[in-house]
Amino acid sequence: MASTEALYSVTFLLVLIRVSLASVPSERHVKFQYKHSFKGPHLVNKDSAIPFWNHGGSAIPSDEQIRLTPSMTNKRGYAWTKSTFPHEWWEAEIAIKVTGRGRLGGDGVAIWYTESAGIDGPAFGNSNTWKGLGIFCDSFDNDQQGNNPFISVMLNDGNQIYDHNKDGQDLQRGGCLRDFRNRPNPVRLKIRYYENVLTLWVHMGMSTKSEDFELCTRLENISLAKDGFFGVSAATGGLADDHDVVSFITHSLTPPKDTQTEKGMSEEEQQKLAQQYEEYQKKLEQQKEEYKTAHPDRAKRPETDYENVYERDVRLVYEGQNAIHQMISNLHTKVGELTVQVNTLYTLVTSDHNQISQVVRHDQTISRQEVNTLINMQQQLSSKLGEITSHLMDQRGSMDKRDVGDSPGVTSKLGDMQNAIESLTHSVNNVATKQQMISGQDKKDCPPPLRCHSV
Numbered sequence: 080m081a082s083t084e085a086l087y088s089v090t091f092l093l094v095l096i097r098v099s100l101a102s103v104p105s106e107r108h109v110k111f112q113y114k115h116s117f118k119g120p121h122l123v124n125k126d127s128a129i130p131f132w133n134h135g136g137s138a139i140p141s142d143e144q145i146r147l148t149p150s151m152t153n154k155r156g157y158a159w160t161k162s163t164f165p166h167e168w169w170e171a172e173i174a175i176k177v178t179g180r181g182r183l184g185g186d187g188v189a190i191w192y193t194e195s196a197g198i199d200g201p202a203f204g205n206s207n208t209w210k211g212l213g214i215f216c217d218s219f220d221n222d223q224q225g226n227n228p229f230i231s232v233m234l235n236d237g238n239q240i241y242d243h244n245k246d247g248q249d250l251q252r253g254g255c256l257r258d259f260r261n262r263p264n265p266v267r268l269k270i271r272y273y274e275n276v277l278t279l280w281v282h283m284g285m286s287t288k289s290e291d292f293e294l295c296t297r298l299e300n301i302s303l304a305k306d307g308f309f310g311v312s313a314a315t316g317g318l319a320d321d322h323d324v325v326s327f328i329t330h331s332l333t334p335p336k337d338t339q340t341e342k343g344m345s346e347e348e349q350q351k352l353a354q355q356y357e358e359y360q361k362k363l364e365q366q367k368e369e370y371k372t373a374h375p376d377r378a379k380r381p382e383t384d385y386e387n388v389y390e391r392d393v394r395l396v397y398e399g400q401n402a403i404h405q406m407i408s409n410l411h412t413k414v415g416e417l418t419v420q421v422n423t424l425y426t427l428v429t430s431d432h433n434q435i436s437q438v439v440r441h442d443q444t445i446s447r448q449e450v451n452t453l454i455n456m457q458q459q460l461s462s463k464l465g466e467i468t469s470h471l472m473d474q475r476g477s478m479d480k481r482d483v484g485d486s487p488g489v490t491s492k493l494g495d496m497q498n499a500i501e502s503l504t505h506s507v508n509n510v511a512t513k514q515q516m517i518s519g520q521d522k523k524d525c526p527p528p529l530r531c532h533s534v
């Protein structure tokens with residue numbers, strides 16, 4: 080097993096190196112920034128904290144999402160990156176859910192890229208004098224312009240105050256009218272800030288397809304300072320919605336000209352990586368040889384033929400059912416032997432019944448009723464055998480449906496069958512004993528007493 084893990088590790092490293100080599104771009108360089116991102120299904124650590132993020136107010140993070148506010152009035156919740164973002168250009172994709180029972184909801188959720196972080200305030204859970212960018216998903220139409228829910232781009236230099244009663248009109252630089260509440264899937268916002276152009280796309284959650292993003296607004300000559308904090312916050316007022324954020328994924332964007340000079344790999348670094356790649360390849364070959372030596376039987380198979388969990392389950396079911404099939408065959412043979420002996424007894428008893436009845440006492444007589452009972456039991460056995468065989472066929476037929484585990488039906492029927500055989504054996508032995516007692520001259524015709532069969 081250790082050898083297998085080592086093989087996987089080396090293979091993974093090779094893939095990483097290949098990706099690094101392949102990522103020397105001819106266009107802008109996109110790099111995932113994990114310290115400024117979060118995403119389920121393991122969004123929080125064991126202390127219920129979000130790695131690299133702070134949260135506060137009414138925000139409750141869980142494995143799958145952060146509930147910034149519950150649908151209770153006058154709540155504020157937020158989450159902010161702990162560190163500043165050191166790259167000039169970036170792209171962020173945020174998935175949110177705003178859900179509420181009412182036709183109207185409030186107040187909304189906002190995404191931030193600002194100079195400061197974690198300052199609680201009236202602007203959807205942030206300070207109303209922030210410095211930087213805010214993308215507001217504003218549910219409630221405070222200024223009664225009939226234009227909410229609205230998604231707007233707000234810019235503030237830190238000197239202006241967000242006016243909640245005017246839905247922040249003074250700071251609004253662009254946006255689009257979209258009803259983002261109560262969508263079947265999370266609504267996704269994609270914000271790109273690249274070479275002083277800010278572009279906002281919206282995915283309205285009618286599908287999970289990434290191509291369903293629509294352009295919301297595009298703003299040129301935008302200037303955002305480096306080293307800002309990313310954040311997301313929400314607030315409720317007199318009306319309340321659940322405001323959840325499902326994921327926040329951030330990438331840095333580096334122009335091609337900067338890729339070579341600043342962030343990219345020099346020729347020397349590429350050669351170094353190529354050399355490491357060669358070394359890892361050699362190491363992988365060496366590991367393969369060692370594995371073949373240690374496991375000659377498995378090494379005969381192609382290396383892509385390692386048995387996965389599904390294949391192992393199917394094999395175990397197949398082997399188990401083969402064993403049951405073999406057991407049934409053995410039982411079938413034994414029941415056949417019993418049937419022959421019971422028929423012999425039946426013939427013997429029928430032909431000699433009158434003679435026997437004159438010789439033996441009443442309590443030693445083999446009654447026709449006893450024989451009929453034996454015949455009935457034999458028929459029941461045959462019937463059960465047929466059911467078991469049919470069930471076995473059904474089990475085999477369902478193997479490709481991964482019907483893994485014990486076969487309680489077969490086990491139960493095997494138990495019934497064994498009991499029936501033992502009972503039949505006992506009855507046959509009784510009959511045989513009685514027959515030997517009452518018909519000494521016919522002793523040679525009577526079948527020997529049977530032993531109990533076990534499964």
Ligand SMILES: [Ca+2]
Nearest residue numbers: 217219221246
């Ligand atoms: Ca509003």
Ligand SMILES: [Ca+2]
Nearest residue numbers: 220222224246
């Ligand atoms: Ca409005």
